Amino acid sequence: MLLPGLRSYPVQPRSRRPLVSFIQAGLADAGCRTLYTSPPDQAPFVMTFETPTGERIGIVAYAFLANRTPTKNRPPDERSFQIKYGSKEAYEGENLHTLWQDPMGLFVTLLIGVDPEDGFFVAADPEHHNPTRFFIRLEFKDEHADAALRNGWHIWARGRSDFETMIAAPRDRLLELIKFERAAKGLSPKDRLDLASKLLHP
Numbered sequence: 096m097l098l099p100g101l102r103s104y105p106v107q108p109r110s111r112r113p114l115v116s117f118i119q120a121g122l123a124d125a126g127c128r129t130l131y132t133s134p135p136d137q138a139p140f141v142m143t144f145e146t147p148t149g150e151r152i153g154i155v156a157y158a159f160l161a162n163r164t165p166t167k168n169r170p171p172d173e174r175s176f177q178i179k180y181g182s183k184e185a186y187e188g189e190n191l192h193t194l195w196q197d198p199m200g201l202f203v204t205l206l207i208g209v210d211p212e213d214g215f216f217v218a219a220d221p222e223h224h225n226p227t228r229f230f231i232r233l234e235f236k237d238e239h240a241d242a243a244l245r246n247g248w249h250i251w252a253r254g255r256s257d258f259e260t261m262i263a264a265p266r267d268r269l270l271e272l273i274k275f276e277r278a279a280k281g282l283s284p285k286d287r288l289d290l291a292s293k294l295l296h297p
Contacts, residue, residue, distance in 0.1 A: 097133065097141055098202065101155065101195045104180035108135040113211045114158040115140055121216075121269030138180055139195070141202075146270065153202035154273060155195055161208030161217055161235075172237040176208025176217065179229040186229055194225045196280070203277045208233065214266045215243050222281060223259040239263050248295045252288060260288040262295065271295065 097103075112135045119129055119142070126147040133141040143153040161176040196204050206224060208217040217235055224231070235253070242249035243263035252258040264272060275294055279287050 098155070098195065098197070101139075101141075102193065103137045103139070106136060106138045106180055110160075111135050111138065111140075111158075114156075114160065114209050117209045117211045117216075117266060118142065118154075118156055118158065118269065121266040124267035125270035127270060152273060152277075153197075154205055155197070155202050156205045156207065157194060157221070158205065158207050158209055161210045163237075170236075173234050174210075174237065174240060175232045175234045178206075178224065178227055178231045178233065181229075183230060190228050191226045192229060194221045194227060196221070196225075200277075200280075203273050204280075205273065205276060207272075208235075210240070213240065213244065215240060215263060216266065216269065216272070217243075218262040218264075218272055218276070219253075220259045220279075220284070220287060221276075223284065233261075235261060235263070250288070250291045250295060252284070257284075259284050260291055262291060264295075 115132065115135050122129060122144050127144045130143040130145060139155050139157045141155055143151065145151050159176040159178060161174060163174045194204060194206065204221045206219045206221040219233055239249055239251060240263060244265055247264065247268065249263045251261050253261045279290050282290060
């Protein structure tokens, strides 16, 4: 076990490798140098890297493919990513999964949907989904993806009374998201939304 307390899941390398490549490329876009990447047959993905200023950061990325999945009785402009590893049958007896957070504050946890084809990510609040059940789908709209690609960032509240802050941005803003998640860990949805509005600008 690479990190104490981190629960890992076997995944298909072929389907997960594009997600790892996206994250590596996003860090390279920002001038970072990758130091370590965990094997693509295990999730979540663990990476360490060095920023252009020499700072070393580690991430634990719960990353999933974000795409358009036409579904009966669902809006045609809807996109989504599904939080899941493995099959439903594998978790029939116990389907509560803790999203790992580093008690020492050295690693940053990400919960993101990735669209490698269009070149953007959508980030949810890891603590809002902690613990989570698998096969939960997080929906967003074409307008959110379009705004992120057009403006560089797009921030919105998903849900109503029990809302969460969602963030979408092109691949080259990944380092900024990581620094934001480090600062926003444990904040309430409202404080997270306020901080995102202050720190993340188009």
